[in-house]
Amino acid sequence: MIDLERFNPWWIRSEGIEADPRWRAFKNSRLHWEPRLLRELDLNEEGVYTLRGPRQVGKTTLIKIWIS
Secondary structure, eight states, X not given: OHHHHHHOGGXXXXXXXXXXXXXXXXXXXXXXXXXXXXHHOOTTSOSOOOOOOSTTXXXXXXXXXXXX
16 A cells, blocks of 8 residues: 555655656646546536546546546
């Protein structure tokens, strides 16, 4: 569990997302991308959500946006 927390500092506190170098690069980029699901999916509804798709399409970025 220690290794998982080291690679996912936002598990301990949500501000830990700022320690992620890829997240910082995304936030500091001049090009900003907003995933469509950010507007279309209501996470306040009860349910089990799965996020899947090909590699490098923004799945992790979407999750990090929700975390932040």
